[in-house]
Structure formats: structure tokens, C-alpha cells
Amino acid sequence: MNQYKVLFVGPVASGKTTAVRSLCGDNIITTSKKTSDEVSSIKNDTTVSLDYGVLQLGDLKMHIYAAPGQERFSFMHDILVKGSIGAILLLSMQHIKIEEVGQILYEYLQVIEKNPCVIGVTQTENFDVNQIELFLNAISEYHPSLSDTIVVDVRKKHDVLKLVEKMVVKANER
Numbered sequence: 001m002n003q004y005k006v007l008f009v010g011p012v013a014s015g016k017t018t019a020v021r022s023l024c025g026d027n028i029i030t031t032s033k034k035t036s037d038e039v040s041s042i043k044n045d046t047t048v049s050l051d052y053g054v055l056q057l058g059d060l061k062m063h064i065y066a067a068p069g070q071e072r073f074s075f076m077h078d079i080l081v082k083g084s085i086g087a088i089l090l091l092s093m094q095h096i097k098i099e100e101v102g103q104i105l106y107e108y109l110q111v112i113e114k115n116p117c118v119i120g121v122t123q124t125e126n127f128d129v130n131q132i133e134l135f136l137n138a139i140s141e142y143h144p145s146l147s148d149t150i151v152v153d154v155r156k157k158h159d160v161l162k163l164v165e166k167m168v169v170k171a172n173e174r
């Protein structure tokens, strides 16, 4: 059986746990802790976590991981990305201002430059097409090589699968 590992990364509340759950169902492992630091203003009653689940696609077994979102755990990206076909970076329009896109991408530079990477822009419902377009442009401006960016609703399995497919295609291009 073919086995692949895929890693989701992204800031807190970008939709990583939701994406893993959408793909793998409720049978996922998530190590969580009450938020107590700078994150509690964004996610008061929720968790910071490392998630893991399995997605069976026919003969293909995908091991899906999500890294913790807080910056102080960024050292884990390098560890978690080992053995994976690449990383899927989630960026939430609800939580990231357009002026912050460059800074955020810089924080993920290590993981996105060393590995095949696709980007999912999440939580776009409260924005119109022009705002979304500007956000996508901002991403491609800072990282032209990361033009593999799509808008997704990570609550929908179909959308998350599209990201995973893109990831697999991108990984095979190398």
C-alpha cells in the first residue's frame, strides 16, 4: 500500500484542526491544551493542538498532521514536516490583515521554501471578491513560486481534498 504524509501548518484559528477533521472524520488524535497566552484573545475556549488522522483514498493511505499554530512552537515545523510530501499552509482572511501577509509568510519561510507547498485561504465569507483577490495577490507578490493558492472552506471535505490533490501534484513535479 502507498502511504503519504501531509502536514498542515498555519497560524492559530486558520482552520488546521477543522481541515484534519474534514478529511479524516471524528476519529482523529488531537493533543490539546487550554489557551492561556496571547492566543486566548483569538480562541478563548478552544485549544492549541497537534492533530493527526488517517485518510484512506482507495489504495492510498494518507497520514494527515497539523502542527501547532503558535509561533513559539514553530521549531516543530521542521520536525513534523520530515517524511512528508509537503506542507499545506492555511491563512485565514478573518484573522490576517492584508498588510500582515508578508510577515506571516516570512514566519513560515523555512517550511514553505524547503518543501513543496500549497496555500489554502480560509474564512473568506465576510469578504467580497475584490478583497479576496487583493489577499491572493498579496500572497503571490511575496511568494511568486507559491502561486498554488486556492480559496477553501475547510469545513467541506471536498475543498480540503482539493488542497491535498494540489499538494500531491506539486510533490510529484519535483
Ligand SMILES: Nc1nc2c(ncn2[C@@H]2O[C@H](COP(=O)(O)OP(=O)(O)O)[C@@H](O)[C@H]2O)c(=O)[nH]1
Pocket: 010, 011, 012, 013, 014, 015, 016, 017, 018, 019, 046, 069, 122, 123, 124, 125, 152, 153, 154, 155
Ligand atoms: N466561518 C468559517 N469558519 C471556519 C472556517 N474554517 C474553520 N472555521 C472555524 O474556525 C475556527 C478555528 O478553526 P480550527 O480548525 O480550530 O483552527 P486551528 O487553530 O488552525 O486548528 C473553528 O471554530 C472552525 O469551525 C471557514 O472556512 N469559515
Ligand SMILES: [Mg+2]
Pocket: 016, 017, 018, 047, 048, 049
Ligand atoms: Mg487546532
